[in-house]
Amino acid sequence: MNIYPWIGLAVAVLTLWKCQVFTKVILPAAVGLVVICLWQLACDHFLSDTNPTPGQTLAAIFEIDDNGRLWSDAAASLFRVTWGFFLAALVGIPLGLWVGWTTRGFQALNPIIQALRPISPIAWIPFAILWFGIGDGAGIFLIFYASFFPITVGTMAAVRNISMVHQRSALNFGLTGFELFRRVVLPAALPQIITSMRIALGVAWLVIVAAEMVGMDSGLGYLINDARNMGRRYDLVAATMVIIGAIGIVLDLLIRKFEDFDEVRWGYVKR
Amino acid sequence: MSPSDKTVESEYENVNEMVQPKVVFRNVSKTFKKKNEDLCVLQDVDLDVAPGEFVCLLGPSGCGKSTLLNIAGGFEQTDTGSITIDGQEITEPSDRRVFVFQEYGIFPWASVWDNVCLGLRKLPKEEQKRVAQETIDLVGLKGFEKAYPMELSGGMKQRVEVARALAVKPDVIFMDEPFGALDSLTRLTMRSELIRIWKQEKPTILFVTHDVDESIQLADRVVVLTERPGRIARVVDVDLPHPRDLASPEYARIKGELYELLGVRDWG
Numbered sequence: 073m074n075i076y077p078w079i080g081l082a083v084a085v086l087t088l089w090k091c092q093v094f095t096k097v098i099l100p101a102a103v104g105l106v107v108i109c110l111w112q113l114a115c116d117h118f119l120s121d122t123n124p125t126p127g128q129t130l131a132a133i134f135e136i137d138d139n140g141r142l143w144s145d146a147a148a149s150l151f152r153v154t155w156g157f158f159l160a161a162l163v164g165i166p167l168g169l170w171v172g173w174t175t176r177g178f179q180a181l182n183p184i185i186q187a188l189r190p191i192s193p194i195a196w197i198p199f200a201i202l203w204f205g206i207g208d209g210a211g212i213f214l215i216f217y218a219s220f221f222p223i224t225v226g227t228m229a230a231v232r233n234i235s236m237v238h239q240r241s242a243l244n245f246g247l248t249g250f251e252l253f254r255r256v257v258l259p260a261a262l263p264q265i266i267t268s269m270r271i272a273l274g275v276a277w278l279v280i281v282a283a284e285m286v287g288m289d290s291g292l293g294y295l296i297n298d299a300r301n302m303g304r305r306y307d308l309v310a311a312t313m314v315i316i317g318a319i320g321i322v323l324d325l326l327i328r329k330f331e332d333f334d335e336v337r338w339g340y341v342k343r
Numbered sequence: 344m345s346p347s348d349k350t351v352e353s354e355y356e357n358v359n360e361m362v363q364p365k366v367v368f369r370n371v372s373k374t375f376k377k378k379n380e381d382l383c384v385l386q387d388v389d390l391d392v393a394p395g396e397f398v399c400l401l402g403p404s405g406c407g408k409s410t411l412l413n414i415a416g417g418f419e420q421t422d423t424g425s426i427t428i429d430g431q432e433i434t435e436p437s438d439r440r441v442f443v444f445q446e447y448g449i450f451p452w453a454s455v456w457d458n459v460c461l462g463l464r465k466l467p468k469e470e471q472k473r474v475a476q477e478t479i480d481l482v483g484l485k486g487f488e489k490a491y492p493m494e495l496s497g498g499m500k501q502r503v504e505v506a507r508a509l510a511v512k513p514d515v516i517f518m519d520e521p522f523g524a525l526d527s528l529t530r531l532t533m534r535s536e537l538i539r540i541w542k543q544e545k546p547t548i549l550f551v552t553h554d555v556d557e558s559i560q561l562a563d564r565v566v567v568l569t570e571r572p573g574r575i576a577r578v579v580d581v582d583l584p585h586p587r588d589l590a591s592p593e594y595a596r597i598k599g600e601l602y603e604l605l606g607v608r609d610w611g
């Protein structure tokens with residue numbers, strides 16, 4: 073057997089190994105492909121026919137798209153997440169800044185925040201429905217609750233972590249009041265605030281699906297339930313799951329755009 | 344506290360008889376209260392610093408140098424004694440006396456320009472621009488105004504911090520091992536740059552270091568502190584003109600004296 077083609081291949085792999093296209097595109101895509109193959113294999117040899125294959129799932133995605141439910145249900149979920157998340161940021165960031173900066177505010181509010189935080193948003197579903205009925209109101213409330221704590225606690229921690237030298241620099245140059253806030257407190261905390269928003273959005277996207285499965289009559293979570301109840305269409309369930317994952321990735325990519333600003337980039341540099 | 348500690352006073356009473364001292368340390372003592380024991384960090388530090396003088400505080404690690412400087416900067420309080428500047432007792436920080444920190448104190452979220460402008464907020468726009476540009480040029484950072492600290496080398500970051508301090512034209516500058524994190528070559532350049540700037544602007548500088556060479560290269564006087572609790576062991580005059588000849592016998596003699604005071608015998 074001729075050895076030279078193999079050496080050539082080895083050299084090619086080694087050169088590729090460090091190349092951007094390889095590390096960022098080819099390598100992850102290859103792993104994805106392997107996972108899909110394993111899925112197909114499992115369907116062929118181990119699982120019952122009720123389990124959808126990758127091909128059937130893909131077909132189901134087109135079916136959901138065709139009957140218009142992809143857009144209407146995704147839009148319903150996104151609507152709730154957007155408003156709930158936006159309101160949580162609107163309240164949570166200022167509150168976190170204030171509680172983090174003032175000793176009295178911290179003493180007063182930190183205990184109640186820590187006490188409410190471990191209660192799963194899912195546990196609030198009965199009350200959400202009791203107060204807002206089945207529909208967007210309850211969803212927005214649950215998403216607000218789910219994202220409020222990561223944002224508030226993250227912002228609080230960010231402010232309390234402002235380094236001693238920076239606080240002293242501010243003192244040294246006589247910064248007080250609003251100027252202190254604008255020039256030091258807010259910019260120092262911003263990278264971690266963005267990180268906490270990223271975490272909150274991830275949690276929100278997890279919670280909305282669960283909330284819609286239990287207590288709502290539209291949205292991607294509802295679509296899953298619907299597909300299962302109406303004739304056990306597990307291909308539609310899997311298709312919806314794929315869509316949920318895809319939208320989650322897009323949301324995360326969108327919020328990560330904030331990390332590119334000059335004012336916050338310092339916060340993400342590896343140390 | 345033994346009475347023999349007081350004998351060191353004669354070492355520095357001949358200095359500055361004519362001029363009003365700028366910074367006066369009187370019987371400064373400091374003890375940190377810990378859970379089960381008290382940690383006495385500074386004991387009866389007495390020192391007069393003349394206007395425009397460059398004084399180095401030299402001492403082993405943990406002897407209380409930073410603590411002493413922090414008190415002088417108004418960030419911490421003494422237990423007994425006082426520190427006055429122009430006769431005014433220091434109770435809080437002020438931009439008349441500016442700190443250059445051991446770790447980088449400039450703001451990583453602001454550009455070089457905005458960092459230098461920190462202390463110039465109250466000036467009119469035009470004036471602010473002029474002073475900021477002047478100071479940036481002075482420390483040799485022309486062309487980097489828009490850069491962010493993370494895009495700069497360690498030496499450049501410390502230049503920004505020095506510029507930020509100089510911009511407000513302070514009477515006193517406190518520097519706490521400002522070049523400690525730099526490589527030895529950059530450190531040498533930064534020292535001569537600092538001397539150049541100091542000669543031009545003539546602020547009073549209190550410079551903390553544990554590097555014997557650094558103190559001889561920079562200071563008019565080197566204040567040697569003992570192991571914790573820090574007391575003044577001796578104040579050593581450095582009567583060498585700048586730029587200093589590091590190979591001169593006088594340099595070697597002072598170096599020997601300082602090492603002996605620090606308790607290091609076989610230093611080379």
Ligand SMILES: Nc1ncnc2c1ncn2[C@@H]1O[C@H](COP(=O)(O)OP(=O)(O)OP(=O)(O)O)[C@@H](O)[C@H]1O
Binds near residue numbers: 405571
């Ligand atoms: N806030 C504090 N609370 C308790 N102990 C402290 C505090 N700050 C400093 N110390 C202690 O005081 C002593 C002197 O600290 P200081 O930072 O002044 O030393 P230093 O001479 O600057 O040392 P180095 O050269 O390593 O910077 C140390 O033993 C330190 O542990």
Ligand SMILES: [Mg+2]
Binds near residue numbers: 408409410519
């Ligand atoms: Mg120190």
